[in-house]
Amino acid sequence: NAGVTQTPKFRILKIGQSMTLQCTQDMNHNYMYWYRQDPGMGLKLIYYSVGAGITDKGEVPNGYNVSRSTTEDFPLRLELAAPSQTSVYFCASSYSRTSGTSQYFGPGTRLLVL
């Protein structure tokens, strides 16, 4: 299994541009998550999904949108990029959302907004 894969690895955006960060998992996990990690900080939850067609906001959802049309894919959309969205973005998945379940992370997408 490839696990959790993310594309692109790195992207530079101009202020106001939009882009989609792709995330795919091949573990048949129902639960998927998007985090951002700012320098020297822990991960903050942006959005999560408990299954195809179901998404919900995390701690820092403003400026982002998500969709979950399939079990495998969970893209993250930035509509109007701002410098505050410069960060490293991690996608994760898990087979359960209950306590006692670890999440598996992708390699990350580094985004720079200028």
Add this chain to the structure above:
Amino acid sequence: GESVGLHLPTLSVQEGDNSIINCAYSNSASDYFIWYKQESGKGPQFIIDIRSNMDKRQGQRVTVLLNKTVKHLSLQIAATQPGDSAVYFCAENRGSQGNLIFGKGTKLSVKP
């Protein structure tokens, strides 16, 4: 506010020594804790976890200790190797919500 934090942001150890990385949490309702390792340019990688009904769990060269009385979590790495150099995060699961809350991380540097 409630948070998961780390006592030491950086830790430097000699190869072969044991490492201890600490983490404090503030929510007594948290019932599941995970340690992740993050190497430079990579995503977090699961190391070991522990439930709140335990106070110790051992893996391969790693041990996690949980002290619920003082809300403290530690990760012990035996015979630290250069490959252990990374940032280590603790995370807590706050019961029914199911979302992990991450600490800021401790950078472990292993000197040869």
